[in-house]
Amino acid sequence: MTDNLFDPGFAPEVVAIVGNTRRDSRTLKLASGVADGLAEQLSGTPAVAIDLIELELENRAFPVELNHLVSGARVVIAASPTIAGSYAGLLKLFLDGLPEAALIDKLAIPLMIARQARHALAADVHLRPALLELGATCPTPSLVALESELVSLGSDGLVAAWLERSGTWLAGVPA
């Protein structure tokens, strides 16, 4: 057990894990917005959004502290841009490093930004099964943002629209 922040005393209810290979990406902004909005609809405890690219790998693994963060959460948002028709390898590396059934009692939300409409299903075809495989429950539609929508609606607009529909569903799922 560490004596730093990642201990049982600090367990944000909503945790977003962002796998974009660029820092401060639009994926991070969108995921933070959703996490923040969801947290407010749930208990109000502030959410966190971890930008995987900021972290350093040790023996090809992310810091074990992140696993504590995930295990303490109720809702996990897995966020990525579409890369080569699927989600980013960075996010896959993180998911692969989680213990077996790490998401067994979690609600998970696949979140992806798609450059073109033909990539819009990547979240459901690739990311959702990975989360399900880890034991997660995925009760909402995936959040897929087309680049054109990001431009026309803006990150905040997309977040608001998604929260209005799916956020209320999530709030209704018993803890």
Next chain:
Amino acid sequence: MAEADGVAATGPARPPEPRATVAIVGGGASGTLTAVQLMRRSAPGLRLVLIDPSPEPGPGLAYRTENEQHRLNVPAGQMIGLPDRPFDFLDWLRATSPETQPHEYLPRSTFGRYLKSLLARTRREAERRVRFEHRRATAIAITTGPGDGPPSAGIELDDGSLVTADRVVLALGNGRPGDVPGIEPELLGSPQYVGDPWAEGALDRSMRDEAVLLIGTGLTMVDMALSLGGPGGPTLHAVSRHGLLPRAHGDTMPIRRRPVATPEERCSLTELTSRLLTEVAIAGSRGEDWRVAFDSLRPITNDLWRSLDRRDQKRFVSDLSRIWGIHRHRMAPRVARGLERLKVSRRLRVRAAGIERAALEDGRVAVDLHLNRLDEPERLVVDRVINCTGPTWDPRRLDSPLVQGLLGQGALRTDGLGIGFDVDLDGALVGADAVPSEGIYAIGPLRNGVLLEATAVPEIGQQAEQLADLLLADLAGTLGSGLSLSAA
């Protein structure tokens, strides 16, 4: 040079007739540092009245304890009371003990003695310009003059006298802890409940007890556990909602890094928390000290706090302040080791629990602890209950007639979060009419609601310097321009 100064030779120096008065209510660290800065900076003709019931102002509540185990929570080199003379405390220490190192965590009483000596030294240096009075009394009410004309205030003291001042500084320090729900009135009124562990002689009787319940698991509890928990002392039980203990300082002082966020970025609380967590995780994977991530925020904490919107400030207070506190306000390494010894030897047991009920029963205290939502409460029998929940600064909860009076007059209101007084950026009290006062200011932890953290000496030192400049500039019309001090 000194010989050329004719005045020095003509016996005791006498300051000129006072033309303006500043009164400081409270003679702890905040009040003392304000008094020192006013004296150092004032033009001739200032009357400075320090109102404090203790025989010798300076240490206040925080630095009065003579228990050697009660240590400063920051290393000596960071106890900077005078921003323009950052080495003053170290120089003072080295005059008597040349071996003192800046990274030592000294007994709190040492800093108390420094404050006393600093006040005395400054009085001597300023005796030709400033008339200093220490009134050994407690201020019980402040009345402000009629609206027009220059503001002046009358301060009523509990010895029946009245001090009239042009400006008043409230340096009330830490208020006694707020009451804990669940404690029966009969116990509250008995000597077996210690409502304020810092009151004179509060712990004397507890030394002979068999078992003591400490409510709270923060730094106050740590001090009390170390005071009581020696060989032959009582068995200690400490409880709080989270059961979290303050973290320890590392054995070495970590190097400050670039802060994870700046106020100009106007990050949300989610962004700030995420970046801090990321920084801690990076430090962890590099085998570095996680404390750097927290310490990098220290110089900008006040500004970061003010860059958050009201919603995020509220969420921080309700959800994150505890977790922030245990990482940010840490124990000296030696204190942490002492606490660990108590835990290992089973003299201290720390648990996450709520208090359902505590009441007198057959001469002892029966406490029903709520350990979780499902199980029946657990019965604990102790001889004494000590409230270690830490100081309060919410004016509504302070049992000071002065504060209650000001609240009643509408001269004071709580900040929107209920953690301190409402003040403007200069520290002027903001009253019920939302208008900052022109005559009454608050300094130190009373400003917590606006700044988040105003409890540590370096922050208070900066506030004292700025407030002194502001007051003297305000009074320059009657007093003349003050002295300008440049950094040493």
